[in-house]
Amino acid sequence: MANISRGGLTSSDWHIDPSRKAIYLDVNPSNPVALPAHLLEQWHIDRLSDPNHARTHLESNHYPVGMARLDNLSSIQLSQIQELVNDTTHTNWIALLHKPSLDHPVVRQLIHDYFYDFHTLPLPPQENVSRLQSTLGHAYGIELLDTPQTREPHTETECQMIGASEEILQIFKLIRKIAHTDAPVLISGESGTGKELIAQALHQRSDRAEGPFIPVNCGALPDTLIHSELFGHEKGAYTGAHRQNIGRLEAANDGTIFLDEIGDLPIELQTYLLRFLQEKTIERLGSTKTQVVNARVIAATHVNLQELVSQGKFREDLFFRLNVLNVKVPPLRERNEDIILLAQYFFQQLKQESNSSAKGYAKSALTSMTHYLWPGNVRELINRVRRALVMSEHKLITADDLGLEEIAPSSLITTLEDARNLAEKEMLKKGLMASDNNISKAARSLGVSRVTLYHLLDKHHMR
Numbered sequence: 001m002a003n004i005s006r007g008g009l010t011s012s013d014w015h016i017d018p019s020r021k022a023i024y025l026d027v028n029p030s031n032p033v034a035l036p037a038h039l040l041e042q043w044h045i046d047r048l049s050d051p052n053h054a055r056t057h058l059e060s061n062h063y064p065v066g067m068a069r070l071d072n073l074s075s076i077q078l079s080q081i082q083e084l085v086n087d088t089t090h091t092n093w094i095a096l097l098h099k100p101s102l103d104h105p106v107v108r109q110l111i112h113d114y115f116y117d118f119h120t121l122p123l124p125p126q127e128n129v130s131r132l133q134s135t136l137g138h139a140y141g142i143e144l145l146d147t148p149q150t151r152e153p154h155t156e157t158e159c160q161m162i163g164a165s166e167e168i169l170q171i172f173k174l175i176r177k178i179a180h181t182d183a184p185v186l187i188s189g190e191s192g193t194g195k196e197l198i199a200q201a202l203h204q205r206s207d208r209a210e211g212p213f214i215p216v217n218c219g220a221l222p223d224t225l226i227h228s229e230l231f232g233h234e235k236g237a238y239t240g241a242h243r244q245n246i247g248r249l250e251a252a253n254d255g256t257i258f259l260d261e262i263g264d265l266p267i268e269l270q271t272y273l274l275r276f277l278q279e280k281t282i283e284r285l286g287s288t289k290t291q292v293v294n295a296r297v298i299a300a301t302h303v304n305l306q307e308l309v310s311q312g313k314f315r316e317d318l319f320f321r322l323n324v325l326n327v328k329v330p331p332l333r334e335r336n337e338d339i340i341l342l343a344q345y346f347f348q349q350l351k352q353e354s355n356s357s358a359k360g361y362a363k364s365a366l367t368s369m370t371h372y373l374w375p376g377n378v379r380e381l382i383n384r385v386r387r388a389l390v391m392s393e394h395k396l397i398t399a400d401d402l403g404l405e406e407i408a409p410s411s412l413i414t415t416l417e418d419a420r421n422l423a424e425k426e427m428l429k430k431g432l433m434a435s436d437n438n439i440s441k442a443a444r445s446l447g448v449s450r451v452t453l454y455h456l457l458d459k460h461h462m463r
Contacts, residue, residue, distance in 0.1 A: 051080040064143040089357035092116040092139035165335040179205035189329030192379030195300040211255030219264035233285035252295035262299040354389040368399035
């Protein structure tokens with residue numbers, strides 16, 4: 001049997017709101033801490049001395065509030081309490097401990113990551129009990145409202161993009177600057193960085209916002225169909241063409257067409273796209289009639305188009321036509337300060353669809369996210385958060401829920417050389433961005449020669 005007591009009260013003494021229940025876990029029954037009668041008058045408190053018994057009791061009863069004493073515990077006991085607190089998603093926990101116990105780094109981390117609040121012992125009859133009563137009441141109310149325990153940080157947003165890093169803020173600024181022009185835009189960046197969101201933001205802020213936004217993935221269409229999909233066809237233009245088809249370019253009239261993965265466009269069709277960019281006209285397949293189309297072209301690529309040009313796989317004249325305005329999207333690993341903001345944003349967005357009882361991230365999960373390189377960029381982050389919300393059975397999402405390796409504290413130590421390299425790379429990025437990638441201007445702004453700047457770019461693989 002679990003060691004359950006009611007603080008000395010009998011059933012005839014209970015005049016407590018039955019919903020105001022709390023569980024009190026004290027694994028040191030040989031040296032118990034008595035809870036003052038004044039506190040017990042307002043709360044129905046079940047006291048247990050074993051974490052496993054407490055788990056069983058919590059599984060069969062709902063306690064909005066829990067208290068756990070953290071004095072003089074072994075590492076195994078601390079681990080048991082951590083697992084218990086993390087597993088009880090609908091209980092807000094308050095730690096009770098003597099002040100010297102706060103000097104224990106594991107205890108401090110445990111409270112920081114998993115507890116709603118803490119109070120130091122001993123509890124005098126009046127003042128601290130009143131404070132503890134107030135804290136219990138707050139924790140109780142928060143649980144009833146099911147309110148997230150952390151505030152969303154203040155960030156800037158643009159068409160569902162979110163961030164506070166210098167890199168993303170510069171992109172937001174560029175979007176607002178070039179949105180109202182009709183010139184073609186080329187968006188370059190790794191897969192999963194949000195290139196289509198940038199295209200949508202440019203469309204929504206443009207004078208064409210009331211018109212259609214037509215996305216086309218040039219790499220997803222078969223070579224035999226892409227001409228018809230882009231430019232349309234007449235009835236009977238080829239076998240199987242049983243009716244007239246309006247192409248994507250024509251459908252984007254008075255709006256924007258977004259050509260994703262433009263580097264995958266077959267070179268024989270690049271001539272037709274070049275003609276459209278020059279003359280704003282198209283001809284449907286099987287027709288000799290010219291159609292005037294008023295659509296802005298925004299293209300995106302994850303490959304280096306200049307290299308494709310040098311390989312003869314992409315027309316140089318088309319590259320220059322598309323690359324009038326350029327937006328370079330940095331990978332997520334280069335905007336480290338945005339990782340946690342994005343993780344918290346997507347947590348709130350995706351929590352509704354998963355019906356998850358998780359209330360946030362454990363500190364270990366946040367640390368793992370900031371040290372992961374994110375090869376799949378923002379798309380991978382979204383997928384990992386979605387997976388964690390489905391898989392997690394705890395109050396706080398762990399690194400394991402995200403499918404990430406937990407970072408040991410020792411691995412967070414960086415050398416002076418690492419710190420110097422990181423600072424150099426950050427200054428190079430800022431210098432290049434401020435000078436619009438003009439090497440001479442960047443060298444002057446950084447106070448180095450062109451030769452030194454080239455050397456640093458090579459050193460950090462930024463050429």
